[in-house]
Amino acid sequence: MIMPVLNEERHLRTSVQHILEQEYAGEMEVVIALGPSADRTDEIAAELVAENANRSWGRVQTVPNPTGRTPAGLNAAIKASRHPVVVRVDGHGMLSPNYIATAVRLLEETGAANVGGTMHAEGENAWEHAVAAAMTSKIGVGNAAFHTGGEAGEAETVYLGVFRREVLEQQGGYNEEFIRAQDWELNFRIREAGGLIWFSPELRVSYRPRPSVRELAKQYRNYGRWRHVVARYHAGSINLRYLAPPVAVCAIAAGVVVGVAVTPWALVVPGGYLAAIVAGSLPAGKGLGLSARAQIPVALATMHMSWGWGFLTSPKKLARKVIASRRAPVLTTRSSG
Incomplete structure (x- = not known):
């Protein structure tokens, strides 16, 4: 298990508990890559290390990630880990009880290089419930299977991911210039090298949304900014779903x-x-309280407008820097299940 964290004091302990409570018979370890947090993240991580120091299964260790960048933290954690299957988790993600066992089974059954499932957004208050509803609706995120669900099958990318270590080592890990969209870029190289990326709704990770409009706007502005970098990095990767938010911003x-x-x-x-x-918020808010339902349009508008603005204002120099760091896919063959 590899987990890059930065300012995750709210959810880190619960996230690690979900890992340690997995219904999985194989060996397991948790490697937390610590960015320069301004809250109690480091203290909580140290407590988790001490509390699990004597375990023969599921020990927790930490590694430094001084840049705070997610791909750098992932690479540091991969280097410190030692098992043949590498499971990526975030500090605000909660694995379902049989996540690892199911992922390992799917790797064997499909011969995939990487398997992943749905990002199941769940809130803890009215605003977060509203964001979760927006993030799991087609009016909010289009037809992305890892947000809205779908049938198992080959995919371009998946949420987080459970990888064969040999594939990560062959590809040299994550490209650290991709501050965002590093998953897409790595999965692109894996696919170009002949590897299979597999989506399955059997795999589910509960996700805690951003706690404020400002944080949600920042998140989606960065998503749009880096998706434009991806489009410039890999010509032909854009589709109508990605163009809808910037078109909407311009039209409005x-x-x-x-x-x-x-x-x-x-x-x-x-x-x-x-x-x-x-109108779109009505079916999305089914079953929620009045306060949460009333905030869904705000969440939707924040997501759409911030993503579109980030896409439109993404600087070409950022794409040039990323393109200069391009790594050629290392050819491999698909494993047989």
Whole structure:
């Protein structure tokens, strides 16, 4: 188990507990890569190491990640780990009880290089419930299987991932220039080298959403910013789902400007968008309390507009830097299950 963490005091202990309570008969270890946190993350990690020091199964250790970058932390944790299967977990992700056992079985059955499942967003208050509903709805994230679910099958990328160590070593791990979208880039190299990426709804990780509008906006702005880097890095990888948010940002901005300066008829565009997210929030909020349902349109708008703005403002120099660090896929063959 490899886990890069930064400012994860809210969920780190619970996340590790979900790992240690896995229904898995094989050997296991937890390697936490510690970024420069400003909260109690390091203290909690030290407690977890001490509490599990005498375990013969599921020991916890830490490694430093001074840059705080996720791919650097992942590479440091991979280097410190020792088992043939590498399971990626985040400090705010909660594994389902049979996650590891199911993933190991799927690796053998499919011959895949990497398997992954659904990112099941779950909140702890009204705002987080609203974000979770938005993140698991098609109006919020399109048809991404690892958000909304789907049938098992070959995929471009998966959430987190359970890898064969030999594949990670062949590809040289994660590209550390990809501060975001490092999973997509690594899975791209694996696929180019002949490896299989496999999605299965049997695998589920509960995910805790960002706790405020500001944090959600920052998260999705970075998603959009780095997805544009990916598009420049790998021509042809863009589709309509990725273009929808930046198109929406441009259309709404133009509608507001023209509506104020020229004709109020142009306000139909932002008004239509508002009506669409309000209507889309109704089925997404089924079963939630009134406060959570009322905040779903805010979560949807924050996700769409921040992602679109990040995509539109992503600097070319960032893409040039990433492209300069391009790693050629190391050819391999698929394992047989």
